Amino acid sequence: MPDKDPDNCSGLDEPARSYCEGDTGGSGGVGGGGGGGDVTDGAVTSVKELANSLIKHIKEQLAPGKTWAPEKADSGLYEPFLWLGQHLAVAIFICVVVVCALTAWQGAPRLRQMGASTGWALVAVAGMASIPGAVTLLNKAVSTAFQTAFGTDESTLFGVIEHDLKHGADAGNPLGILIIIAALAVALAFSALVFMTRQLGILAFVCMAPLVLASLARGGDTSAVRAWAGRLLGLMFAPFALLLVAPFVQFAKGSLVVDAVLLVAADALMLRMIFHGVPYIGPRVAGAARALVESRTDHPLARAVVRAGAPTVYERENLPRGPRTVDTPGRAASQDGGVLLGAYGLKPRQQPGRLTTMSAVAQTGHDAARRAQIIQARREAQAAVSPSASNPRATGARTPTPSTNGPVPPPAPASGPGTAPALRPSGPTRPNNP
Numbered sequence: 001m002p003d004k005d006p007d008n009c010s011g012l013d014e015p016a017r018s019y020c021e022g023d024t025g026g027s028g029g030v031g032g033g034g035g036g037g038d039v040t041d042g043a044v045t046s047v048k049e050l051a052n053s054l055i056k057h058i059k060e061q062l063a064p065g066k067t068w069a070p071e072k073a074d075s076g077l078y079e080p081f082l083w084l085g086q087h088l089a090v091a092i093f094i095c096v097v098v099v100c101a102l103t104a105w106q107g108a109p110r111l112r113q114m115g116a117s118t119g120w121a122l123v124a125v126a127g128m129a130s131i132p133g134a135v136t137l138l139n140k141a142v143s144t145a146f147q148t149a150f151g152t153d154e155s156t157l158f159g160v161i162e163h164d165l166k167h168g169a170d171a172g173n174p175l176g177i178l179i180i181i182a183a184l185a186v187a188l189a190f191s192a193l194v195f196m197t198r199q200l201g202i203l204a205f206v207c208m209a210p211l212v213l214a215s216l217a218r219g220g221d222t223s224a225v226r227a228w229a230g231r232l233l234g235l236m237f238a239p240f241a242l243l244l245v246a247p248f249v250q251f252a253k254g255s256l257v258v259d260a261v262l263l264v265a266a267d268a269l270m271l272r273m274i275f276h277g278v279p280y281i282g283p284r285v286a287g288a289a290r291a292l293v294e295s296r297t298d299h300p301l302a303r304a305v306v307r308a309g310a311p312t313v314y315e316r317e318n319l320p321r322g323p324r325t326v327d328t329p330g331r332a333a334s335q336d337g338g339v340l341l342g343a344y345g346l347k348p349r350q351q352p353g354r355l356t357t358m359s360a361v362a363q364t365g366h367d368a369a370r371r372a373q374i375i376q377a378r379r380e381a382q383a384a385v386s387p388s389a390s391n392p393r394a395t396g397a398r399t400p401t402p403s404t405n406g407p408v409p410p411p412a413p414a415s416g417p418g419t420a421p422a423l424r425p426s427g428p429t430r431p432n433n434p
Contacts, residue, residue, distance in 0.1 A: 047177050048165050054184040055158050061188075061195040062239040062270075063146035064139075068199045069206040071136045073129040078207060085128050085210020092217040092344075093121040113219060121217040131209040135202065138236060146239050157242070157266060160249050161259045176256035183263040190270040190289075197278045197285055198235055205232040215343035224343035227336055231279045238277040241269050264305055271309020279336075280329045286310035314359035 070078040096117040100110040150156045161180065170176030205228065212228045215221060245262055275286040290310040294303055313326045327335065338348035355363065 047181065051165055051177070051181055051184055052162060054181070054188055055161060058184070058188050058191045059147060059150055059158060061191040062242070063143040064195065064199070065143045067136065067139045068203045069135055069139075070132045073132055075132070078132055081207050081210045082128050085214045086125055088211070088214035089121050089124045089128075089217040092214065093117055096218065116219050117217060120219065124213040124216040127213050128210045131206060131213075135206050135232075135236075139202070142236055142239070149240075150242070157245055157249055157259075157262055161256075161263075164256050164259055170256040173256070179260045180256045180263070183260040187263050187267055187270070190267045193285070193289060194238070194270050194273055197274050197282070198238060201235045201278050202232065205235065212340065215340060218343065218345055221343040224336075224340045227339050234277055235279075238273045241273050241277075242266055244269060264301070268305050268309040271306065275310055280332045283310070283313065283315070283326045284329055314363055315356050 073079070073082055097114060100114040103110055150158050161184075164170070165177070165180070209228070212224050215224050245265055248262060248265075251258065271286050271289060274282050274289075276282065278285065287310050290306040293306045297303070315326055315331075334348075341348045
């Protein structure tokens with residue numbers, strides 16, 4: 001049998017590379033050791049490498065080093081928005097200067113307004129070109145911090161899982177390894193969902209940055225910029241929500257089964273990252289993921305995890321109506337659009353606050369059982385009170401005697417078979433004056 005050429009095996013991954021470089025002639029194992037032990041060891045090694053590969057992909061998807069947003073202001077994707085934002089800022093500044101010139105007789109207040117508009121217009125134009133680079137640098141810093149926090153320290157979740165795969169009490173137990181791999185596969189699916197929504201959200205917010213920054217040229221109204229920056233920073237720092245499981249990692253050290261339980265909790269946190277972290281469409285995406293899981297499985301644990309990550313809510317159109325209500329994507333975008341229009345000096349149209357049709361129907365069906373219980377309890381209470389009210393002598397109550405001081409109403413005439421009964425007014429009667 002000819003010798004193996006190491007150069008031909010360099011393109012293979014483990015453990016295929018070990019089989020290629022080793023002499024397997026008649027031994028059935030790598031290196032000619034022989035026996036079934038080598039096959040078993042190779043299978044265990046392959047499973048552990050699969051688990052490590054899943055962990056690596058999860059960390060890369062939760063906090064990738066690169067974003068889909070442009071790195072420079074001269075990119076083909078960002079340049080149209082930059083051009084539009086700069087021209088808007090210049091147009092707003094010219095309008096402010098014209099208004100100040102037409103009303104120059106009012107003195108210093110108009111001059112101060114023109115000076116503030118000049119300074120903020122320059123800030124807006126300078127900030128438009130620096131947004132892509134700033135977002136790229138911040139994303140690299142967040143990714144590096146996440147990789148350091150969740151990869152190098154053995155006290156973190158993924159570090160403990162990698163340690164337990166090698167030295168844990170269940171390291172040689174095939175059932176424990178299969179459980180942790182299944183949990184990692186589910187976590188990989190949720191991390192892919194986080195990756196898609198987070199990257200698309202960052203791209204959308206970077207592209208709309210010139211439109212938001214152009215509102216500063218009106219005179220320094222930063223309400224729209226603060227709302228935009230808060231949502232963008234929330235998207236970028238969302239992966240650090242997994243730090244919430246860090247205090248419980250020490251309880252799972254040494255057991256792959258408990259590591260899998262913590263991974264399930266991390267899955268719920270990933271759904272929460274989408275539900276609360278992704279503006280406008282986060283609740284819709286998380287709700288779709290929950291509906292998909294509930295339609296595919298009847299397992300109570302899986303249903304509990306997705307319900308914890310994407311709770312049952314009612315979508316409101318405008319104003320809050322109690323707990324567990326979220327804005328519809330259209331309503332949330334309309335509210336932020338109203339903030340942007342207010343920064344430009346335009347008054348948005350206020351729409352009435354009410355639940356959507358589907359949420360109102362769902363709320364009615366959800367409260368039907370509660371209403372039936374309340375009605376039944378009221379009937380039982382009335383039935384318990386009614387015997388004492390109909391028989392006052394049984395309870396020792398005194399029967400009120402009619403007063404002789406006031407006028408006594410005449411008795412009603414007896415109604416015959418051909419006459420209708422007389423009607424009496426329900427209020428107090430008055431004596432007939434002669």
